[in-house]
Amino acid sequence: MILGINGQNHDASMALIDQESIVWAAHAERYSRVKNDRSINQYMVDEMYTYGDPKYAVWFERPFSKSMRKLFSGERPWWCDPKEELKRVGLGHLKLEKVGHHESHAAAGFYTSNFDDAAILVVDAIGEWDTVSMWHGSAYGLKKLWNLTYPSSIGLFYTAFTQYLGLKPNEEEYILMGMAALGKPILVEQIKKDFFYEFEPPFLEMKHNLHRGCRFWETPSYANKFDVAASVQSIMEEYLLGAVKNLKLRVQSDNLIFMGGCALNCVANSRIAQESGFKNVWVMPNPGDAGSAIGAVAALECKKLEWLGPYLGSNINRSLDIEGVVNELIAGKVVAVANGRAEFGPRALGNRSLLCDPRGPDAKARMNTLKRREEFRPFAPAVLEEHAANYFDMVVSTSPYMQFIMNCKYPTIFPGICHYDNTSRVQTVNYADNPNFRAILELWYEKTGCPMLMNTSLNVKGEPLVNTLEDAKRWEQLNGVKVF
Ligand SMILES: [Fe+2]
Numbered sequence: 001m002i003l004g005i006n007g008q009n010h011d012a013s014m015a016l017i018d019q020e021s022i023v024w025a026a027h028a029e030r031y032s033r034v035k036n037d038r039s040i041n042q043y044m045v046d047e048m049y050t051y052g053d054p055k056y057a058v059w060f061e062r063p064f065s066k067s068m069r070k071l072f073s074g075e076r077p078w079w080c081d082p083k084e085e086l087k088r089v090g091l092g093h094l095k096l097e098k099v100g101h102h103e104s105h106a107a108a109g110f111y112t113s114n115f116d117d118a119a120i121l122v123v124d125a126i127g128e129w130d131t132v133s134m135w136h137g138s139a140y141g142l143k144k145l146w147n148l149t150y151p152s153s154i155g156l157f158y159t160a161f162t163q164y165l166g167l168k169p170n171e172e173e174y175i176l177m178g179m180a181a182l183g184k185p186i187l188v189e190q191i192k193k194d195f196f197y198e199f200e201p202p203f204l205e206m207k208h209n210l211h212r213g214c215r216f217w218e219t220p221s222y223a224n225k226f227d228v229a230a231s232v233q234s235i236m237e238e239y240l241l242g243a244v245k246n247l248k249l250r251v252q253s254d255n256l257i258f259m260g261g262c263a264l265n266c267v268a269n270s271r272i273a274q275e276s277g278f279k280n281v282w283v284m285p286n287p288g289d290a291g292s293a294i295g296a297v298a299a300l301e302c303k304k305l306e307w308l309g310p311y312l313g314s315n316i317n318r319s320l321d322i323e324g325v326v327n328e329l330i331a332g333k334v335v336a337v338a339n340g341r342a343e344f345g346p347r348a349l350g351n352r353s354l355l356c357d358p359r360g361p362d363a364k365a366r367m368n369t370l371k372r373r374e375e376f377r378p379f380a381p382a383v384l385e386e387h388a389a390n391y392f393d394m395v396v397s398t399s400p401y402m403q404f405i406m407n408c409k410y411p412t413i414f415p416g417i418c419h420y421d422n423t424s425r426v427q428t429v430n431y432a433d434n435p436n437f438r439a440i441l442e443l444w445y446e447k448t449g450c451p452m453l454m455n456t457s458l459n460v461k462g463e464p465l466v467n468t469l470e471d472a473k474r475w476e477q478l479n480g481v482k483v484f
Pocket of ligand 1: 124
């Protein structure tokens with residue numbers, strides 16, 4: 001068994017791999033209850049040992065290279081000794097390997113995909129030095145084709161504007177993406193002029209080092225913060241589409257894999273799925289740094305992993321009262337489900353979820369009160385897979401991990417799951433994906449004729465997802481909502 005570790009990095013995580021099987025994978029924050037916790041902890045190590053006893057560990061990133069880049073960029077001195085980190089949580093006896101940041105992203109995507117041959121694009125804020133990289137994955141392994149290095153970074157640009165808009169960088173980029181639908185991209189040319197010497201995707205040359213943010217920039221008086229978000233999102237989409245089309249010229253394949261933190265941008269993902277020219281697109285459901293706990297092992301082993309889904313974390317092992325859940329939903333209540341293995345990745349996909357009836361004008365307000373989050377943000381629908389095309393213009397045939405947005409055909413019937421532009425971040429559900437969640441949806445459909453539910457994460461704003469049964473009970477007491 002091999003232990004993959006993403007530590008001393010935002011959203012620390014670990015994954016245990018046995019041959020081709022991903023036995024367990026989890027985020028540190030779910031155990032420490034510190035959102036996006038940077039450090040692995042003893043609680044998760046103790047749980048890891050209930051799944052197996054690794055003989056060696058693989059560290060995601062090369063610390064020396066990363067510290068050199070931080071020195072170069074004038075950030076505060078940084079040095080991480082992975083061996084010391086392992087010792088701190090009782091893993092100092094493990095033999096330790098290290099693999100590169102972008103190589104791990106590429107490997108997490110390729111070796112969890114069902115493609116034998118694929119073009120791979122990795123885009124994030126920054127690895128050790130790389131900010132964008134292109135790869136070809138085949139039977140011969142991963143071959144790096146091209147890279148862009150710091151300080152040129154479209155991801156850092158997006159993160160800087162996340163901070164500029166008063167949001168948390170490296171955490172709330174998805175809110176900027178949501179804000180974009182409320183504005184107009186009227187600042188695209190101005191922002192390009194102010195921030196880029198050259199913008200020829202995949203090539204970029206930046207005018208500023210955005211590690212320090214972009215608070216020096218002033219929004220023109222004729223625009224508001226939503227216009228800024230719309231413009232930044234538009235630039236991101238233009239860059240990603242340009243990069244993907246360039247990659248298509250380098251690799252003759254029908255298959256595209258998109259990885260790195262920027263692959264969490266589901267609006268851009270949808271455009272890539274529709275406009276890139278690739279027939280098939282795989283975005284591993286945890287494409288950012290946390291997912292590279294798996295990627296680090298995959299990069300070292302260079303062999304396919306069996307991908308059975310993202311339900312890889314803590315287990316709440318109890319039977320689920322399907323009828324009870326549906327009865328509460330029919331009574332118009334919000335219902336919490338904490339059952340089975342926790343999701344490895346940022347989305348709650350039925351095992352740590354809050355559910356409610358998506359129909360009618362009140363659904364969103366009911367959920368928002370509970371979640372204490374911004375009024376403009378919609379919730380996602382989970383829909384029986386075979387009914388999805390009746391309600392949404394599908395840009396991909398199935399979307400089990402909420403990675404793409406689709407136009408909703410009936411926004412007035414389902415306003416709570418539609419954004420201002422009438423799009424929805426759809427989760428399609430089949431039996432193989434999640435039998436229990438499928439059973440809830442089937443019974444709900446049988447009793448109401450509606451094949452979808454509103455699905456959001458079982459937490460409140462700023463907190464990690466509920467992880468254990470104890471968390472679930474505490475959440476139930478605090479919020480007065482029954483957890484099944
Ligand atoms: Fe990354």
